[in-house]
Amino acid sequence: MGKYITKRVLVTIPVLLGIILLIFYMLNVVPGDPVTVMMKEHLKEDVIENLRRTMHLDDPFFLRYLRYVWDALRGDLGVSWKLNRSVTALIATAFPYTLRLAVAAALFSWIMGIPVGILSAVKKNSLMDHLSMGLSLFGVSMPVFWVALILQNTFKGVLPVSGANSWQCYILPTVVLGWSSAGRIARLTRSNLLEVMRNDYIRTARSKGLSPLRVISRHALKNALIPVITVMAIQISSLLSGAVITESVFAIPGVGSLAVSAINNRDMPLLQGTVIFTAVLIIAGNLVADVLYSVIDPRIRVE
Amino acid sequence: MQDNILEIHNLVTSFASDGRKDRAIAVNGVDIAIPKGSTVGLVGESGCGKSVTSLSAMGLLPDNGRVESGEAIFCGRDLLKLPDRELRKIRGNRISMIFQEPMTSLNPVIPVGKQVSEALRLHGGMDKETAKRKSIEILERVGVPEARRRYDNYPHQLSGGLRQRVMIGMAMALKPDLLIADEPTTALDVSIEAQILRLMRTLQRESGMSILMITHNLGVVAEICDEVYVMYAGEVVEHADVYALFRDCAHPYTRGLIASLPRMTPKGQRLYTIRGTVPNLRAMPAGCRFAPRCERACKRCWEEKPLLQDIGNGHLCRCHAPVGTNGNGGEGNG
Structure with a gap:
């Protein structure tokens, strides 16, 4: 290992x-x-x-x-041309905002996506299934900036629509960012579970007299979630590298906003720094996904 | 009557397929009785409904399958009418199953030992440690070497033969009254097949259970079965004890199956084949279902459906002109 x-x-x-x-x-x-x-x-x-x-x-x-x-x-990514400050320091200041938003959005998408996917698979072709798959498809296909504007318009006065100075500020961006991830995870969970349920070993489990709930929780879910976990690991790394559009729309001073300002200012070292930071996170996410994969799936484990 | 562990009466099972309103009848009025302590073979080619018959009785049909009518009496109770809860108490406990493909029939992400102990914990009410100890005993019993170490192995780390031994161990864990073995040796090579059949016979002698052996392999039937049901296109076409079947098979289909077994015959002889293919489930011939492929078929066979009749000593055959009688067709060269 x-x-x-x-x-x-x-x-x-x-x-x-x-x-x-x-x-x-x-x-x-x-x-x-x-x-x-x-x-x-x-x-x-x-x-x-x-x-x-x-x-x-x-x-x-x-x-x-x-x-x-x-x-x-050695951790030195150069000095921002525009702000005349160390790029590393700028990213370090911006990253906590991005981290908070990313973790919230990831949790939102897992807590919504996985159970909804399981329920949809179990109650295949029911009203619940159609409704949640419709909402998922909507989340996956709608442009983030559009959803963001609609939510801002709907909830203005009730929730803060910009800035990052209280936890309430994160609610709308979390929903905007998490919705599409949740949709993707729900659809993936559903289709994997349905596929796994057709396997011979599910019939074996049922032939042992296990209840439908145990067949799903003990035999089907572990197999069905393997690809989902990979997607989750990669997804969180891309969330961490800054949701460029969401951060800009909601004026959250995270890594995404930093990258946007670098582009606007032709601030090459800063842009370079944020892109490399993103790349490192995505590589790390893939690495974590691979390792997780081999922990969950014994067939991948290298002897 | 009371000597049968399982009796299936007039079972009809249908399947829906995508985009069609009519359902395909996969099993059409099958009657099977399994005497206590004996091994009954259910023989036929792929798609004849032999597996569907057993899955119907166990309530394990896939989503698109449905039992239309019939009963499956096990210890005085009709399995087909039992609520799922009650049926689950019988499955894996009093009736166990082994399936064809031991690779795909075991869960790839759960250690094999855990898969064996699962049924023990569920039906036997054992705690984790006792179930583990018992499972290792069972694995040893079914001939898994180094059972203690193998307990934690995953299915992909075992050979096909070992995996099938694990499946048998799993099925035998609670000493069931009836073991349904659905092509248990089809995916294995011949030497392993012999070992597995020997193991099943030994376990049967020890526990006195009955076995329903589903297979397309007449060699397996001759090896292990006491009596045989031959199925063709969703119906039983012949039933006899194993000696009578091989000696005086009466149905032209059975005769064709036996004739197409490779034998120690002089060189240069072609192996016999049954011409044609199984008819489509949705377009069955009006008369005898085997008529289009039968060398003895006559006008009556095409028009009138033959019934399953006793042709002496409990030997049942569904044919207007059984082999050995003066049929209307040619004699053939079986």
Whole structure:
């Protein structure tokens, strides 16, 4: 088990280096000189020269890449051009907001999604099933910003519709963000459970005289939830990396909002930092999913 | 009468299929009696309704299946009319089942030992430790080597033969009165098949249970069964004790099945085959269901449905012109 995890962790290193290279390259070829971005008003030749040198902008591309990776390894993601603060510190300030929202949205989607999926599968083709699957489909297909605006409009005056200074502020964004995840999880749980219930070992369980409830809870659910757990692990990592639209609509100063402001300000180091942060979280989420998978499913376990 | 552990009378089971209003009749008026302590074979090719017959009696039909009529009397009670709660007390306790594919019939994410002890805890009311000890005993009994270690193994870590032994152990855990074995050796190779059949026979001798052996393999029937029911297209076409069946089979279908067994015959002879395929469940011939494939079929066979008749010594046959009588058709070359 330990060996398996070590192997999986080692595999992520080249992936991460590749991602950094790609982002670094793309932001490098985007038009716009950083120095011009930073100091629009006073463009004196010697100042520009000086800045370019201190920022190592004239060095070859690959050297700058290596320097960036080396700094990043030590937790230094550079300095924001616009805000003139360390990118790492900016992300660290924004992350707690994102974390709160992500955890709330993930919990919401699990607590809603899994039971609804199970009930829908058990009561297949009932009114309950059609209703909840309709709501799920709605959640999955509606654009987040639209749902957000509708909810803001509906609940204004009852709940805070922007900011992040009280727990009530998180209710609407949680619903907006969690709804589509809940829908996805409910649909996945339902279809997996229905599929598992057709298996021979379910017939074996029933032939032992187990009650329908025990057949589902002891024999079907564990098999049906394996793919759901994978989706949950990946989903929480993408939630953690910042719900860009939701955070912007509800004015939550999280990592998503940070990325949006970086784009608006052409703040390359900040943008680079948030994207790499996202990549790390998603890689970690996948890793956790793989490990969880092998814990739950004995067939995957490496001997 | 009172000597039968299970009697199925006039069972009719139908299936719905997507987008069709009419239901396909998979089992059409089957009568089967299983005497106490004996092994009864239920033989026929795939889709003839042999598995559906047993699943109907156990209330284990898939969602689209439904018992239309009939009864299944077990110890004086009709299983088909029992509420689910009562039926569950019998399933796995007094009637157990073994299925064909031991890989898919065991839950892949639960250790095999736990799957054995589950029934013990449910019906036997044992606590966890006792059930575990008992399960290990059972695994040893059915010939699983290193049973204590195997208890925690998952199904994928066992070979096909071991998995089927675990299935048998599971089914035998509570010493049932009746074991329904649905093609228990079909997925196994021949040497393992012989071991499994021997094991079943030994366990039967010890416990005195009855066995309903569902198979398409006449070799298995000859090996283990006392009497045999031959099914074709949802109906019983012949019933006799195993010696009478192999010696004087009366139905042309049974004769075809026996004739198509490979034998130690001189080189160069072609193996006999029954021509054609089983008729569609929704488009059964009006007369005898076997008529389109029968070498002896005559006009009467096409028009009039034959009844299951006693042709002597309790040997039942559903045929207008049984083999050995002066039939109207040709003699064939069985």
